[in-house]
Amino acid sequence: xxxxxxxxxxxxxxxxxxxxxxxxxxxxxxxxxxxxxxxxxxxxxxxxxxxxxxxxxxxxxxxxxxxxxxxxxxxxxxxxxxxxxxxxxxxxxxxxxxxxxxxxxxxxxxxxxxxxxxxxxxxxxxxxxxxxxxxxxxxxxxxxxxxxxxxxxxxxxxxxxxxxxxxxxxxxxxxxxxxxxxxxxxxxxxxxxxxxxxxxxxxxxxxxxxxxxxxxx
Numbered sequence: 001x002x003x004x005x006x007x008x009x010x011x012x013x014x015x016x017x018x019x020x021x022x023x024x025x026x027x028x029x030x031x032x033x034x035x036x037x038x039x040x041x042x043x044x045x046x047x048x049x050x051x052x053x054x055x056x057x058x059x060x061x062x063x064x065x066x067x068x069x070x071x072x073x074x075x076x077x078x079x080x081x082x083x084x085x086x087x088x089x090x091x092x093x094x095x096x097x098x099x100x101x102x103x104x105x106x107x108x109x110x111x112x113x114x115x116x117x118x119x120x121x122x123x124x125x126x127x128x129x130x131x132x133x134x135x136x137x138x139x140x141x142x143x144x145x146x147x148x149x150x151x152x153x154x155x156x157x158x159x160x161x162x163x164x165x166x167x168x169x170x171x172x173x174x175x176x177x178x179x180x181x182x183x184x185x186x187x188x189x190x191x192x193x194x195x196x197x198x199x200x201x202x203x204x205x206x207x208x209x210x211x212x213x214x215x216x217x
Contacts, residue, residue, distance in 0.1 A: 079177050093145075094148040100149070133164050
């Protein structure tokens with residue numbers, strides 16, 4: 001067996017296992033969300049560690065999607081505590097994505113996020129400046145796992161990305177907390193939260209297009 005084939009197996013094997021495992025988790029959550037939350041709560045004080053492991057998997061392998069584990073956290077804990085934990089976990093993971101893209105380049109990023117998904121965010125990252133990155137971070141937080149990879153393939157300095165990633169994530173979390181805290185029913189709050197996120201997504205795409213059109217980066 002050649003070295004190239006061995007390298008492919010070493011990379012693809014673990015990734016395939018993680019993807020299948022994450023799909024199993026998502027199917028379990030969708031089919032029995034209360035059961036999953038109950039299973040998660042059985043870890044007691046280690047539930048945060050379990051959350052960190054699953055959330056890390058869903059952000060580094062972006063197509064998996066980690067919304068289900070965040071919903072589970074919001075079910076287990078008060079919104080203020082849950083969103084604080086989510087922020088403290090996802091923020092450094094976006095830095096990891098950036099560094100993976102910067103060090104290993106497009107071939108590995110395509111393996112992690114998929115060619116089509118990367119192409120969708122490439123046009124946003126093209127000729128990116130500070131203002132564009134601010135807009136994407138503030139208004140497209142739920143897709144920032146993809147965006148963090150795309151930015152890592154640009155000339156944006158790591159320090160600039162890190163500062164914007166850390167600071168701009170704070171108002172996003174505060175907005176999410178404000179929305180969910182307005183509703184006594186968690187399900188209704190989550191639905192409104194998701195709808196609002198898509199509204200912000202559309203607004204950010206329009207604003208980003210406007211900035212590029214007038215070349216104000």
